[in-house]
Amino acid sequence: MPGSKEEYMYWGERAHGHENNYLYIVGPTINQKLKSWLLAQFRDTYQVLELGCGSGNYTRMVANRVKQLTATDLAPEMVEEAQNKLGGYGNVEVQIQDCYNTSFEDNTFDAVLMTNLLHIVKDPVTVMKESHRVIKCDGRAVIVDVTGYKMPFFKKMGMVFRYMRTWHRPPPHGMNPSPGKLATIVKKAGFTVEESKLLGKDTKAVCIRARKVK
Numbered sequence: 001m002p003g004s005k006e007e008y009m010y011w012g013e014r015a016h017g018h019e020n021n022y023l024y025i026v027g028p029t030i031n032q033k034l035k036s037w038l039l040a041q042f043r044d045t046y047q048v049l050e051l052g053c054g055s056g057n058y059t060r061m062v063a064n065r066v067k068q069l070t071a072t073d074l075a076p077e078m079v080e081e082a083q084n085k086l087g088g089y090g091n092v093e094v095q096i097q098d099c100y101n102t103s104f105e106d107n108t109f110d111a112v113l114m115t116n117l118l119h120i121v122k123d124p125v126t127v128m129k130e131s132h133r134v135i136k137c138d139g140r141a142v143i144v145d146v147t148g149y150k151m152p153f154f155k156k157m158g159m160v161f162r163y164m165r166t167w168h169r170p171p172p173h174g175m176n177p178s179p180g181k182l183a184t185i186v187k188k189a190g191f192t193v194e195e196s197k198l199l200g201k202d203t204k205a206v207c208i209r210a211r212k213v214k
């Protein structure tokens with residue numbers, strides 16, 4: 001199943017100023033927490049694929065931790081933003097790829113990174129199955145998704161307000177996943193979940209590390 005045009009066009013229209021807008025919506029505190037968690041996942045990793053990299057916010061965060069990073073997205077406007085941001089990194093290549101159906105060979109990558117992707121795609125299990133296909137045996141999937149799940153009510157309303165003010169309408173297939181819901185999706189695609197947790201005091205994010213065991 002290819003990515004729906006509606007899904008990635010929505011993001012293409014929001015590519016300009018994406019990083020600043022994202023930080024305004026979620027707030028800087030959760031981003032710092034995510035940075036610590038993500039950096040710990042990528043100590044000395046050789047070859048990493050990122051799906052749905054957007055404008056490259058998290059690509060830049062982990063770029064110095066990995067040997068080679070292939071950052072991909074289906075929206076050309078996002079790929080252009082990411083290329084501008086990441087041009088100075090010799091180990092990063094940015095390309096257009098559909099996360100449902102990439103052009104990579106089986107068993108290519110040591111890890112696949114997905115930030116804020118699974119909660120906005122229509123069929124996250126298929127995206128995870130594609131990740132499973134391209135990850136080497138014993139490789140990892142590293143997943144982060146900001147979520148309204150368990151957010152204090154007024155904090156959640158504040159985030160919804162900032163979102164609507166900035167990006168005007170919610171994404172076509174957005175959801176607010178719990179760690180359990182995302183872990184179920186990841187397991188359905190054949191992964192073993194090694195860590196699954198909810199980070200953050202006000203804005204929350206689900207963080208999952210999963211392994212391809214066979």
Ligand SMILES: C[S@@+](CC[C@H](N)C(=O)[O-])C[C@H]1O[C@@H](n2cnc3c(N)ncnc32)[C@H](O)[C@@H]1O
Pocket residue numbers: 002003004007008009011012022051052053054055056057058072073074075078097098099100114115116117120121
């Ligand atoms: C919520 S944004 C997240 C961007 C970035 N990972 C971040 O956390 O800042 C979701 C991204 O997924 C991309 N996307 C949506 N459908 C896609 C598909 N089928 N294949 C690849 N990327 C897709 C969008 O273009 C968008 O850049």
